[in-house]
Amino acid sequence: xxxxxxxxxxxxxxxxxxxxxxQNQPDDGQWPMAAKNYASTRYSTLGQINTSNVASLKLxxxxxxxxxxxxxxxxxxxxxxxxxxxxxxxxxxALDLTKPGAPMRWVYQPDPEPSSQGVACCDTVNxxxxxxxxxxxxxxxxxxxxxxxxxxxxxxxxxxLGDINLGESITMAPVVAKGVVLVGNSGGEFGVRGWLAGLxxxxxxxxxxxxxxxxxxxxxxxxxxxxxxSKDRGTDLGVKTWPGETWKIGxxxxxxxISYDPTLDLFYYGTSNPGPWNPEQRPGDNKWSSTLFARRxxxxxxxxxxxxxxxxxxxxDAVNENILLDLTINGQPRKVLAHPDRNGYLYIIDRATxxxxxxxxxxxxxxxxxxxxxxxLIKWNPTKQTGYNTVRDACPxxxxxxxxxxxxxxxxxxxxxxxHNNLCYESQATQANYISGTPFVGMTVRMxxxxxxxxxxxxxxxxxxxxxxxxxxxxxxxWSGALATAGDVVFYGTMDGWxxxxxxxxxxxxxxxxxxxxxxxxxxxxxxxxxxxxxxVLSGVGGWSGAIVSGGLNAVDGTGALxxxxxxxxxxxxTTKGGMLYVFSLP
Amino acid sequence: xxxxxxRNALCIACLLLAACQRQHRDIRPSPTRLAIxxxxxxxxxxxxxxxxxxxxxxxxxxxxxxxxxxxGQRLYNWYNCSGCHFNGGGGIGxxxxxxxxxxxxxxxxxxxxxxxxxxxxxxxxxGRIPEYQVWQIVAYVRSMNGEQPRSATAARLDTIQTNxxxxxxxxxxxxx
Numbered sequence: 175x176x177x178x179x180x181x182x183x184x185x186x187x188x189x190x191x192x193x194x195x196x197q198n199q200p201d202d203g204q205w206p207m208a209a210k211n212y213a214s215t216r217y218s219t220l221g222q223i224n225t226s227n228v229a230s231l232k233l234x235x236x237x238x239x240x241x242x243x244x245x246x247x248x249x250x251x252x253x254x255x256x257x258x259x260x261x262x263x264x265x266x267x268a269l270d271l272t273k274p275g276a277p278m279r280w281v282y283q284p285d286p287e288p289s290s291q292g293v294a295c296c297d298t299v300n301x302x303x304x305x306x307x308x309x310x311x312x313x314x315x316x317x318x319x320x321x322x323x324x325x326x327x328x329x330x331x332x333x334x335l336g337d338i339n340l341g342e343s344i345t346m347a348p349v350v351a352k353g354v355v356l357v358g359n360s361g362g363e364f365g366v367r368g369w370l371a372g373l374x375x376x377x378x379x380x381x382x383x384x385x386x387x388x389x390x391x392x393x394x395x396x397x398x399x400x401x402x403x404s405k406d407r408g409t410d411l412g413v414k415t416w417p418g419e420t421w422k423i424g425x426x427x428x429x430x431x432i433s434y435d436p437t438l439d440l441f442y443y444g445t446s447n448p449g450p451w452n453p454e455q456r457p458g459d460n461k462w463s464s465t466l467f468a469r470r471x472x473x474x475x476x477x478x479x480x481x482x483x484x485x486x487x488x489x490x491d492a493v494n495e496n497i498l499l500d501l502t503i504n505g506q507p508r509k510v511l512a513h514p515d516r517n518g519y520l521y522i523i524d525r526a527t528x529x530x531x532x533x534x535x536x537x538x539x540x541x542x543x544x545x546x547x548x549x550x551l552i553k554w555n556p557t558k559q560t561g562y563n564t565v566r567d568a569c570p571x572x573x574x575x576x577x578x579x580x581x582x583x584x585x586x587x588x589x590x591x592x593x594h595n596n597l598c599y600e601s602q603a604t605q606a607n608y609i610s611g612t613p614f615v616g617m618t619v620r621m622x623x624x625x626x627x628x629x630x631x632x633x634x635x636x637x638x639x640x641x642x643x644x645x646x647x648x649x650x651x652x653w654s655g656a657l658a659t660a661g662d663v664v665f666y667g668t669m670d671g672w673x674x675x676x677x678x679x680x681x682x683x684x685x686x687x688x689x690x691x692x693x694x695x696x697x698x699x700x701x702x703x704x705x706x707x708x709x710x711v712l713s714g715v716g717g718w719s720g721a722i723v724s725g726g727l728n729a730v731d732g733t734g735a736l737x738x739x740x741x742x743x744x745x746x747x748x749t750t751k752g753g754m755l756y757v758f759s760l761p
Numbered sequence: 762x763x764x765x766x767x768r769n770a771l772c773i774a775c776l777l778l779a780a781c782q783r784q785h786r787d788i789r790p791s792p793t794r795l796a797i798x799x800x801x802x803x804x805x806x807x808x809x810x811x812x813x814x815x816x817x818x819x820x821x822x823x824x825x826x827x828x829x830x831x832x833g834q835r836l837y838n839w840y841n842c843s844g845c846h847f848n849g850g851g852g853i854g855x856x857x858x859x860x861x862x863x864x865x866x867x868x869x870x871x872x873x874x875x876x877x878x879x880x881x882x883x884x885x886x887x888g889r890i891p892e893y894q895v896w897q898i899v900a901y902v903r904s905m906n907g908e909q910p911r912s913a914t915a916a917r918l919d920t921i922q923t924n925x926x927x928x929x930x931x932x933x934x935x936x937x
Contacts, residue, residue, distance in 0.1 A: 292845070292882020295853060363853075564921050602921045604838065611884060613844025613853065618921060721852060728858045731850025733919045739850050 195500040196435065196509070197585045203701030208248040208302040208347035209580060210698070212434040213498040216582035217658045218699045222707035223760060224661030228675045228685045231758050234708060235275045239267070239753035243724050244716020246578075247302035248347070248655065248696035249755065250310065252324065254703045255279065256710065257310050258755060259347075262291055262298035264314045266322055272703050276757070280327035282320075290316035290338045293611060294345070295363040296718030296735070297725065301430075301578070302347040302696065304355075306375050311355055313344035319357050319373060331378030335359070339611045341366045349432040350375050351441055351471040358428025362446035362491070363736070365614030368426035368463075370443060372474050382474035386426035386445045386462045387412045393462060394474045401478050402528035403550035406461075415459040423608050424456065425449030426463035430493035430578050433511065438526055440468045440477055442511055444492035450606035451489055451572075452616030454561045459484040464492040466513065468528065478528035480550060483517050487560045488541055489572035489617075489736075490516040495580045496525075497590060501638055503531055512637050514581055514592050516574020517552065519545055522637055534640040537575035537594060537631065538624050541568050560617065564602045571599035571621040572736065573651065573718060580696060582658035587678050589634040589643055591664045593652035596624035596631055597741055619737025629741060632656070632666055634681060644681040650745065653719050655696030657709070665709060667693025669720060670748040673711055673756065689713035689756050692720055692749040706759050714753030715745070724751045821868035821903075823896040827913040833901025834915050836894050840886070848919035849905040854882065858905050866906070871899045 199211040201219040210216045223231060239245065243261040250257040256269040256276065266282040291298050294315060303312030309321045309330055317336035322329055335357060336342035341364025348357045355378075358370040368386040373379065384394040389410045401407050408414070413421055426445040434441040448456055448463035464483035469476050482492040496511040503510070503522070511525040518539035522531045533545035541558045545551070558568040576594035583590050599621040606616025623629045630652040633645035654667035662678040669692040675685040692715030699709045716724030721735040722742045732740030823829040837843055845854035855863070864874050875895050878885030886895065904914040 288880050289882050289884075292854065292884065294882075566921070600921050607839060607841060609841050612841040614841075615844060618918065620921065725851060725855065727852060728850040728856035730858055731848045731856070731917070731919045734847040734850025734856070735852035736847075739847075739852070 195585070196437075196498045197500065197583060205249065205251040205698040205700050206305040207250070207349060208304070208696060209431065209433070209495065212349070212351070212436065214431065214433045214495050214580070215497060215585070215658070216580060216656060217584050219660045220699055220701055220707045221660035223659065223663055223709065225663055225677055225684060227760060228661070228663050230760060231675065231685050231687070231709070232761050233687065234757045234759040236757070237267070237269060237276065237755040239265070239714070239755070241714070241753045242751040243714075244297040244299045244720055245695050245712040245714030245753045246299040246717055247712060249698050249710045249712065250303055250305055251698065251700040251710075252305045255324065257303060257305075257324070258712070259300050259303050259312050260753065261300055261716070262286060262294070262315045264300055264312070266303070266310060266312065266327070268327060282322045282327045282329065284314050284318070284320050284332070286314040286316040286318070287338060290343055293338050293341050293343045293361065293364055295360070295613070297716040297721050299345050299717055301345060304348050304350050306350040306355075309375070311348055311350060311375065313346065313348060313357055315343050315345065317342050317344050317359065319348065319355060319378065321375070321378060333373055333378040333380065335371055335380070341611050341614070346429050346431070349434060349441070351434040354381060354471045356432050356441060356471065358443065360427050360429035362425035362427045362429070362449055363613050363615055364611070365423035365449045365608050366425060366427055367422055368428055368445055370428040370474070372471060381472075384469065384474040384476065385412070386428065386465070387416070387421040387424045389413055393476060394469070395476045399476045399478070402480065405484070405550055406479055406481055411459070411461040415461040417457060420456055423449060423614065424460060424463060426465070428493070431495040431580060433496045433498050434471065435498055435525060438509070439470060440525065441471050442466065442468055442496040442525065444482070444494065444496070444513070446491045446493055447486050447489045450614045450616040452561075452603035452606050453485060453487040453559075454603055455606060455616065460486065464490055466492055466496070466523070466528070468525065480523065480528045480530070482515055482521070483552060487554070488517070488568065490574055493578065494576060497581065497583050498525060499583065499637060503638055510637075512583070512590055514576050514590070514594070514635070516570070516576060517542065518570050518575040520635055520637075520640070522640065532640045535575070536592060536633065536635055536642060537596060538569050539575065541570070560601050560603060562603050564600065566600040567598055568601065569598035569624050570595065571597035571741070572619060573597060573738070577653070577718070579653055580655040582656040582664065584658040584664070584678055586660060586662065588636065588638065589678065590637055591656040591658055591666075591678070592633050592635055593654055593656050593666050594631050594633065595651040596626060596628055597621050597651065598624045599737060601737070615736065618733050620732045621737045621741040623741065630668070632676070632681070634678070646676065646681045650742070651719050653694040653717055654711070657697040657699060659699060665697045665711070667695065667697065667711055667713070669694065669715060669745065671713065673697070673713075687756070687758070690754050691715045691752045692723070692745070694720060702759070708757050708759045710755060710757045712753065712755050715749050715751055720745060722746065723749060819869040819872070821872070821896050821899055823893065823900050824868070825910050825913055826900070827915070829897045830900045830904050830909055830913050831915045833897035833899070834918070836890070836898050837901050838918070840890060840898075842898065848917045850919070857902050868899050868903060871902055872896065875899070
């Protein structure tokens with residue numbers, strides 16, 4: 175007991191040297207969770223591949239997943255094994271990195287219900303798993319969490335967390351903090367009631383579940399809940415900010431990223447859009463949709479919340495990643511989180527209190543006219559309010575200036591590297607009928623390219639100065655993750671299939687490789703058993719933006735895929751579907 | 762001149778007849794029509810060497826009528842078909858404007874698909890949507906592919922209305 179305690183203390187001290195900035199995470203050259211580390215920096219201290227030699231980067235080996243839906247996952251690399259979670263049917267492949275060509279060690283097939291494909295709003299994607307204590311833990315589309323022995327591929331436990339007949343599914347990558355697996359549901363387009371659950375990592379037993387709508391006791395709000403802004407204070411706001419009992423089908427799912435600060439013992443995540451999209455059916459703030467939460471991992475207890483987009487009229491959600499940084503802002507050391515939101519603002523928020531330090535646009539925005547950091551309120555533009563009236567040229571479109579596509583942060587440059595969109599849209603609401611297990615949207619949407627005509631951007635953001643340092647335009651929305659390295663090389667992929675390396679300091683293209691399909695996966699890097707640095711990425715177009723190709727949609731109907739088809743009608747001329755892992759190294 | 766007159770009369774008669782069909786509506790669907798479905802709508806038999814259209818014994822009793830097609834369109838939205846298939850282009854579910862159907866595109870196949878569901882996400886609507894309404898939805902889906910007389914086919918709703926107040930009443934004022 176005592177020894178465990180001392181060992182625990184020792185490892186804590188090793189992990190958290192006194193005075194260290196949270197962005198300077200320990201790095202053993204592996205990639206144990208989708209975001210690389212709890213701070214979600216997606217930064218590797220490996221620097222073998224650098225700006226002077228990346229031009230000679232070569233393909234080392236490949237691996238076909240045999241599947242054709244969107245591949246959004248990050249490969250995990252632990253103990254000389256690479257783990258790949260695929261889209262539905264959610265296979266888990268283990269590849270042996272000690273042998274030439276990394277042959278398959280085993281494949282685990284969880285056999286999710288095929289009908290779950292009918293409740294996946296935006297392709298049947300999965301964003302990856304997490305390694306914890308000899309296990310790979312990940313989620314299946316049919317609302318289960320599974321733990322698989324990382325060595326043998328045998329299932330250790332599986333827990334059913336929800337019901338596809340209520341429109342629920344899971345696509346997110348779990349995070350394990352303090353032995354608690356954090357998992358949230360998807361289904362903001364299906365009238366679900368959003369939740370985030372904590373499971374015991376050893377047994378899979380559900381320890382707690384925090385709903386995002388309903389009375390405080392369901393949201394796990396108690397006396398310790400201290401939102402920074404008065405707009406977020408009050409009793410049972412998850413009920414009172416909705417008409418009647420519509421909070422029961424109000425969305426606010428937790429389908430995306432989770433970060434964790436072990437020192438403050440808080441984890442951070444955002445909730446999705448309220449349902450239905452049609453805002454006229456739900457007057458009010460619709461709490462706690464499109465909200466950032468800070469909670470304790472062991473109890474789920476909410477410590478603070480900040481509703482980023484009250485009465486979200488544009489499907490903006492608040493689910494994007496929260497990168498944890500310790501920065502000096504205006505001469506003051508601040509513990510912050512950086513949150514590039516779909517609504518177009520990059521929020522720098524005090525992660526202990528929920529105070530917004532700055533919120534500046536990182537792309538073209540006309541649906542709002544600024545965020546007041548004193549009140550925390552976003553100023554919506556009344557002429558771009560959606561509803562039964564037609565609204566045109568509203569920017570950004572529902573996928574936002576940036577969707578789930580995770581950014582990276584380099585402590586060397588101090589910059590955040592953001593894959594994002596440049597999309598506007600027109601819309602008209604229709605009456606949405608709630609039929610359990612079917613979509614609950616009520617909005618006819620058509621998206622198109624924003625100002626300039628390029629649909630995607632990859633940019634570098636200075637979180638202290640709150641401004642863009644450089645940006646690269648892309649033809650299609652940049653729907654991949656970003657990866658930053660100590661070699662000052664930043665990697666990302668494009669929907670027309672290019673995997674690119676750019677200079678972290680100026681965005682100059684240093685290298686690129688054309689993969690077999692469009693890239694919407696999250697790149698990762700690791701040190702192989704031979705001591706060499708490798709970079710890995712899944713290719714395989716799909717997701718919401720790529721559904722036109724992966725789902726074989728008909729471009730004649732621009733309203734298809736919630737209006738994304740209109741903006742992507744030419745994607746099929748640039749890429750075809752098919753999942754393949756690509757791994758690169760220097761010769 | 763008399764010939765022309767005669768031809769005009771014939772044309773008018775034809776138009777009137779066509780219009781009869783176009784405007785045909787069943788006020789109270791007859792029980793026989795409701796009992797048509799069952800396993801009569803078979804999927805293609807397994808035949809090596811090419812597609813054989815062994816279809817179908819059942820015809821849609823709600824065919825070619827503008828009333829039924831427009832009812833089908835209304836119901837297509839009402840029952841959330843549009844939630845997954847949008848205005849025919851697809852999204853969550855596959856597109857419905859297409860040549861090659863996984864489970865057959867004849868009226869009987871479509872009827873079966875709607876009533877019984879399909880394994881990869883299509884819910885089974887049997888017992889939830891009255892059968893005559895299923896047939897009306899089938900008629901509308903067929904019309905998206907040009908499989909109904911053009912004179913009876915409604916426009917798809919894949920454009921944004923310019924003046925929506927003429928078709929919907931606002932239920933609330935601006936919300937914020």
